[in-house]
Amino acid sequence: xxxxxxxxxxxxxxxxxxxxxxxxxxxxxxxxxxxxxxxxxxxxxxxxxxxxxxxxxxxxxxxxxxxxxxxxxxxxxxxxxxxxxxxxxxxxxxxxxxxxxxxxxxxxxxxxxxxxxxxxxxxxxxxxxxxxxxxxxxxxxxxxxxxxxxxxxxxxxxxxxxxxxxxxxxxxxxxxxxxxxxxxxxxxxxxxxxxxxxxxxxxxxxxxxxxxxxxxxxxxxxxxxxxxxxxxxxxxxxxxxxxxxxxxxxxxxxxxxxxxxxxxxxxxxxxxxxxxxxxxxxxxxxxxxxxxxxxxxxxxxxxxxxxxxxxxxxxxxxxxxxxxxxxxxxxxxxxxxxxxxxxxxxxxxxxxxxxxxxxxxxxxxxxxxxxxxxxxxxxxxxxxxxxxxxxxxxxxxxxxxxxxxxxxxxxxxxxxxxxxxxxxxxxxxxxxxxxxxxxxxxxxxxxxxxxxxxxxxxxxxxxxxxxxxxxxxxxxxxxxxxxxxxxxxxxxxxxxxxxxxxxxxxxxxxxxxxxxxxxxxx
Amino acid sequence: xxxxxxxxxxxxxxxxxxxxxxxxxxxxxxxxxxxxxxxxxxxxxxxxxxxxxxxxxxxxxxxxxxxxxxxxxxxxxxxxxxxxxxxxxxxxxxxxxxxxxxxxxxxxxxxxxxxxxxxxxxxxxxxxxxxxxxxxxxxxxxx
Numbered sequence: 001x002x003x004x005x006x007x008x009x010x011x012x013x014x015x016x017x018x019x020x021x022x023x024x025x026x027x028x029x030x031x032x033x034x035x036x037x038x039x040x041x042x043x044x045x046x047x048x049x050x051x052x053x054x055x056x057x058x059x060x061x062x063x064x065x066x067x068x069x070x071x072x073x074x075x076x077x078x079x080x081x082x083x084x085x086x087x088x089x090x091x092x093x094x095x096x097x098x099x100x101x102x103x104x105x106x107x108x109x110x111x112x113x114x115x116x117x118x119x120x121x122x123x124x125x126x127x128x129x130x131x132x133x134x135x136x137x138x139x140x141x142x143x144x145x146x147x148x149x150x151x152x153x154x155x156x157x158x159x160x161x162x163x164x165x166x167x168x169x170x171x172x173x174x175x176x177x178x179x180x181x182x183x184x185x186x187x188x189x190x191x192x193x194x195x196x197x198x199x200x201x202x203x204x205x206x207x208x209x210x211x212x213x214x215x216x217x218x219x220x221x222x223x224x225x226x227x228x229x230x231x232x233x234x235x236x237x238x239x240x241x242x243x244x245x246x247x248x249x250x251x252x253x254x255x256x257x258x259x260x261x262x263x264x265x266x267x268x269x270x271x272x273x274x275x276x277x278x279x280x281x282x283x284x285x286x287x288x289x290x291x292x293x294x295x296x297x298x299x300x301x302x303x304x305x306x307x308x309x310x311x312x313x314x315x316x317x318x319x320x321x322x323x324x325x326x327x328x329x330x331x332x333x334x335x336x337x338x339x340x341x342x343x344x345x346x347x348x349x350x351x352x353x354x355x356x357x358x359x360x361x362x363x364x365x366x367x368x369x370x371x372x373x374x375x376x377x378x379x380x381x382x383x384x385x386x387x388x389x390x391x392x393x394x395x396x397x398x399x400x401x402x403x404x405x406x407x408x409x410x411x412x413x414x415x416x417x418x419x420x421x422x423x424x425x426x427x428x429x430x431x432x433x434x435x436x437x438x439x440x441x442x443x444x445x446x447x448x449x450x451x452x453x454x455x456x457x458x459x460x461x462x463x464x465x466x467x468x469x470x471x472x473x474x475x476x477x478x479x480x481x482x483x484x485x486x487x488x489x490x491x492x493x494x495x496x497x498x499x500x501x502x503x504x505x506x507x508x509x510x511x512x513x514x515x516x517x518x519x520x521x522x
Numbered sequence: 523x524x525x526x527x528x529x530x531x532x533x534x535x536x537x538x539x540x541x542x543x544x545x546x547x548x549x550x551x552x553x554x555x556x557x558x559x560x561x562x563x564x565x566x567x568x569x570x571x572x573x574x575x576x577x578x579x580x581x582x583x584x585x586x587x588x589x590x591x592x593x594x595x596x597x598x599x600x601x602x603x604x605x606x607x608x609x610x611x612x613x614x615x616x617x618x619x620x621x622x623x624x625x626x627x628x629x630x631x632x633x634x635x636x637x638x639x640x641x642x643x644x645x646x647x648x649x650x651x652x653x654x655x656x657x658x659x660x661x662x663x664x665x
Contacts, residue, residue, distance in 0.1 A: 129577060130576060132575040132577070135638065135642055135645055138641070139637030139640070140638070143634075146635070150635065160577050
């Protein structure tokens with residue numbers, strides 16, 4: 001059977017792209033090699049029955065306020081979010097803490113516990129840049145990336161814009177050093193950035209750091225992250241789109257330089273009358289499914305150099321008899337109620353050092369820990385009175401001793417070590433309170449979802465050479481490829497990995513323009 | 523396309539208000555953010571508009587042209603810049619207070635900045651329209 005569009009990969013970007021096109025009247029088929037949809041929106045009972053663990057993505061910062069949620073009527077399709085009052089708690093080794101709030105005055109009051117000057121700086125940043133960030137962040141995410149020259153031309157004409165340009169070029173640590181005096185305040189804001197996979201000492205990330213300082217949200221998908229994918233699937237199917245799971249695509253079929261369909265692992269061929277859209281990471285899409293012999297050499301070079309060498313995560317999925325009780329809560333009770341708690345030492349240098357260790361293949365022995373507690377805010381994810389926790393420790397994919405395979409020897413010991421680090425902050429997390437545990441080392445992350453090459457959960461490093469106009473490759477950030485009728489829509493495209501469906505939304509827009517479809521959402 | 527309609531009373535006759543609207547330099551004194559104006563001919567002017575978003579100024583150069591007019595009742599103008607096109611319709615109607623002015627602004631972002639322009643217009647248009655009305659009211663309340 002022929003469809004107008006065949007989408008390879010039922011991750012949330014593929015589903016979103018397909019749903020936009022289907023609602024525009026196109027016939028669309030999404031093919032997924034696993035037996036479930038969702039990619040990184042993956043919720044599964046990996047420990048005990050009734051304990052729903054979010055295997056990859058836990059929080060969907062941008063989805064509820066995104067055009068995707070509104071356009072595709074995801075609430076009508078059963079996707080609901082809860083918004084914790086207390087977003088995050090950054091806990092320092094001396095058991096003091098900063099709780100993160102979305103309301104600027106509450107946030108400033110937290111910062112003032114460490115530095116009145118920093119609280120004032122934060123208020124001033126909100127006054128100066130808060131509206132700018134609010135006005136630009138979603139338009140920038142939910143549209144194809146701006147050429148650097150357009151961005152620079154707008155900013156370089158005024159002194160205030162020039163300051164932003166200079167900040168943009170700096171490293172997060174440089175920017176935080178310029179803005180704030182308290183080591184703890186800097187750790188809190190730096191952590192907001194590194195939890196997304198951005199490096200603390202990478203030049204060219206200053207503007208993203210500023211955005212992260214000025215915005216805060218932690219929406220939790222009721223029932224688990226998987227429910228977003230299920231809602232997207234329902235939105236697609238409501239408009240006649242189809243999804244086939246257990247259907248692995250082996251090849252993208254070409255006629256001349258035009259994609260005309262796909263061949264499945266079993267040999268079945270599916271025709272695409274208009275285009276094939278791939279949500280699969282670039283090396284598999286282009287080197288394996290298309291074949292480099294069909295691609296321009298310069299493009300093949302860009303695909304080959306697409307890198308996934310950044311930090312990965314060592315993950316523990318826990319079924320808990322009770323939630324963690326932090327020592328820090330004695331001085332700041334909301335810490336215990338925050339959606340997540342973060343323990344990254346008392347100085348930004350510790351995150352810098354951890355990233356350096358990771359680049360050398362060493363698993364940090366100090367705490368680089370984020371612990372998320374979705375069940376505090378969505379009890380439906382565990383049996384009554386019980387909880388799930390996901391514990392993330394920054395870690396390398398390739399160990400100096402043994403490479404990725406080295407995790408086999410290290411994982412049990414490292415899990416105990418990480419639990420020990422956590423217990424030093426949350427002493428009630430004794431063995432009897434942990435009903436079951438599933439270890440997910442960086443190689444498991446890749447095995448669970450092979451789009452996450454090198455265990456990098458944002459589908460390729462978020463470095464300035466792979467962001468915005470350069471994601472995934474210079475000259476190819478507009479979701480098209482050198483093959484006619486072959487488009488890209490995954491987290492390896494702008495605006496990058498993470499669950500926001502930006503790439504799926506933007507790819508649908510470009511495809512609708514190319515095929516003169518009704519852009520019903522514009 | 524984001525659009526915004528505004529309606530307000532001005533204490534002046536339609537003829538007096540019309541003369542003011544057709545004087546680019548006088549009119550631009552009432553438009554928030556206009557920094558500079560160069561009158562090209564009686565129907566065309568070039569403007570520089572600065573819109574501050576917090577501390578960040580966005581500067582837009584526009585070429586405005588009156589496309590159609592029915593003195594002293596209706597005027598249709600189009601202002602084009604690198605990243606946006608603005609269509610303005612103004613209607614004047616005599617009222618007990620002087621003149622009822624109805625204006626409709628349609629702003630369309632163009633090119634890569636389209637989504638940002640549209641978002642900013644959505645956020646700012648009500649405030650800027652109110653400022654424009656206020657400026658006109660002050661201008662015509664002068665003795």
